[in-house]
Amino acid sequence: MKVARLCVTLAAALIATQLWALPDDRNQPIYISSDSADIDDAKGIAIYRGDVEMTQGTTKLTGDIVTIYSKNREIQRVVSEGKKKQAYYEELQSEEKGKLKAWGKTIDYDFAVEKIELIKQAKLIQKGDTFTGDHIEYDQAKQLVNATGQQGGKTGGRVQMVIQPSQTK
Structure with a gap:
């Protein structure tokens, strides 16, 4: 298991540059659509249910249930759960990295x-490179990926990676 983590970390270090949504995204308004919403401003918790779609600039998050935790109207944490289908996250990255796409039963x-944590049936794609496992943690600040497989699962508890060849001319 340690070897798999080391391989994933090294591969991520080789292929990843700064993982950030476009700088302007964080200054954009947040749009949320859902079938229902329960918002408790005093506690800083908002729960959206039913085919939830949340966008901010080029960043998108979907799920069956999305819970937003905030403090002083600043988002601290977002948890997206997929009941019928997987939760999904995407962002357009700077420095010609294209879109980062991520799936999991929970994001x-x-x-x-x-940090973005992908839980159960986790998958992360960045510029054609793919990481799959049962649990993936993506540390944006340190540019690290830690992935683990599910013991006894279809892949025998292993993490799967596809790393594209360099496109330099």
């Missing part, structure tokens, strides 16, 4: 520490 995005 937990902690803004405070700049």
Whole structure:
């Protein structure tokens, strides 16, 4: 298992540059559509249910249930759960990295520490490179990927990676 983590970390270090949505995205309004919403401003919790779609600039998050945790109207954490289908996250990245796409039964995005956690049936694609496993943690600040497979799962508990060849001329 340690070897798989090391391979994923090294591969990510080789292919990843700064993983950030476009700088302007964080200054854009957030749009949310859902079948229902329960918002408790005093506690800083908003729960959206039913085919939820949340966008901010070029960043998109979907799920069956999306919970937003905020403090002083600043989002601290967003958790998207997929019940009928997987939760999905995408962002257009700077420096010609294209779109980052991520799936999982649960996506937990902690803004405070700049980490995206993909839980159960996790998959992350960046510029054609693909990581799949049972659990993937993506640390945006440190540009690290940690992935683990599911013991006894279809892949025998292993993490799967596809790394595209360099496109330099």
